Amino acid sequence: MGRSPVPPSSNQSNLKKGAWTTEEDQQLINYIQNHGHGSWRSLPKLAGLNRCGKSCRLRWTNYLRPDIKRGKFSQEEENMILHLHSILGNKWSTIATRLPGRTDNEIKNYWNTHMKKKLLQSGIDPMTHQPRTDLFSCLPQLLVLANIKELLEHNQLAQNLQYFNHFLQPNTGLSTLLNRTSSIPLFQEENLNFVSEFPVLEDDQESEEIRQFPVGTSNVTQPLHQEVSIMNLETSNDFKHVGHCQGQSAFTSVNSSPSISAVTWNPIPPLIDNTTTTTTNNSGSLESGSTISYSGGDGGASSYNWPEFLFEDSFKLDQTLLEMS
DNA sequence: AAAGGCGGCAACCGCATCACG
DNA sequence: CCGTGATGCGGTTGCCGCCTT
Numbered sequence: 001m002g003r004s005p006v007p008p009s010s011n012q013s014n015l016k017k018g019a020w021t022t023e024e025d026q027q028l029i030n031y032i033q034n035h036g037h038g039s040w041r042s043l044p045k046l047a048g049l050n051r052c053g054k055s056c057r058l059r060w061t062n063y064l065r066p067d068i069k070r071g072k073f074s075q076e077e078e079n080m081i082l083h084l085h086s087i088l089g090n091k092w093s094t095i096a097t098r099l100p101g102r103t104d105n106e107i108k109n110y111w112n113t114h115m116k117k118k119l120l121q122s123g124i125d126p127m128t129h130q131p132r133t134d135l136f137s138c139l140p141q142l143l144v145l146a147n148i149k150e151l152l153e154h155n156q157l158a159q160n161l162q163y164f165n166h167f168l169q170p171n172t173g174l175s176t177l178l179n180r181t182s183s184i185p186l187f188q189e190e191n192l193n194f195v196s197e198f199p200v201l202e203d204d205q206e207s208e209e210i211r212q213f214p215v216g217t218s219n220v221t222q223p224l225h226q227e228v229s230i231m232n233l234e235t236s237n238d239f240k241h242v243g244h245c246q247g248q249s250a251f252t253s254v255n256s257s258p259s260i261s262a263v264t265w266n267p268i269p270p271l272i273d274n275t276t277t278t279t280t281n282n283s284g285s286l287e288s289g290s291t292i293s294y295s296g297g298d299g300g301a302s303s304y305n306w307p308e309f310l311f312e313d314s315f316k317l318d319q320t321l322l323e324m325s
Numbered sequence: 326a327a328a329g330g331c332g333g334c335a336a337c338c339g340c341a342t343c344a345c346g
Numbered sequence: 347c348c349g350t351g352a353t354g355c356g357g358t359t360g361c362c363g364c365c366t367t
Contacts, residue, residue, distance in 0.1 A: 018335095055336075
């Protein structure tokens with residue numbers, strides 16, 4: 001389907017390109033107001049313009065058309081673009097039909113220069129509208145792992161590092177934690193029982209419960225759009241719940257008493273905004289309904305903090321390792 | 326004050342699709 | 347049904363003005 005592009009004819013090479021002058025604009029406006037645009041190809045000649053028809057059409061539809069709304073995009077327009085893009089993707093012309101006075105080109109530019117950036121800063125992939133899974137988005141997690149390792153070393157548990165390293169092997173604890181940051185399950189179901197390899201007290205019934213907890217399966221991650229109304233992503237508090245683990249800490253401690261069925265895993269470990277408060281229960285795990293966010297607001301510098309429980313549980317990991325040794 | 330970097334946006338390019346003879 | 351011209355669309359480029367050093 002389609003046709004190969006028309007090779008430029010000799011007279012086309014003399015056609016003017018680049019920015020339009022006010023005189024050219026006025027010529028085009030006058031002609032279209034008096035005659036309509038008719039055939040775009042013949043228009044330039046009839047209007048006395050040394051431009052190709054395509055250039056005239058673009059100038060008219062993107063800039064000179066009288067019904068064009070200029071100026072900053074409103075919050076409602078922004079929300080609409082976000083919503084429509086999550087459904088339609090880069091169908092700028094279709095999106096433009098839902099935003100009176102805005103052109104596809106304008107929306108496309110606004111998306112590429114403003115909204116895309118905001119989403120990336122929020123840890124959201126602008127194409128999929130889901131949490132990012134690339135290396136940079138995992139950087140905070142990697143840094144925490146580095147901190148945990150350092151912690152172990154400083155607590156003179158170097159002898160247990162071999163065990164720690166075991167955790168970093170595929171199909172085991174921390175690598176599986178990292179794996180959770182991806183909405184795509186990396187490991188097969190038969191290899192998921194990392195917790196069963198975690199040493200627990202044999203008489204601990206709750207620990208047994210944890211041992212049976214499957215991790216890394218596709219049903220424990222949820223696509224963003226299933227949980228969050230895209231429409232008010234930026235202004236709504238819903239945005240603050242994107243990607244957090246509801247009901248229980250990401251590190252399930254052997255000493256805590258989790259209700260496994262109540263746990264909902266989301267792709268990205270939680271980050272706590274300084275401006276919000278979190279509550280912890282007696283076991284140090286995060287209460288359901290705590291407010292956790294990537295960043296919302298106006299795309300400004302966001303303050304990421306890792307939740308206290310993550311570090312608290314790393315100490316419990318220490319204790320467990322001590323008990324083992 | 327000058328130079329370089331960067332972001333925003335208008336315009337261009339190439340391909341896809343539609344329409345018509 | 348096929349070929350061709352016209353138009354639409356999305357990705358990309360390059361200019362221009364502002365900001366930083």
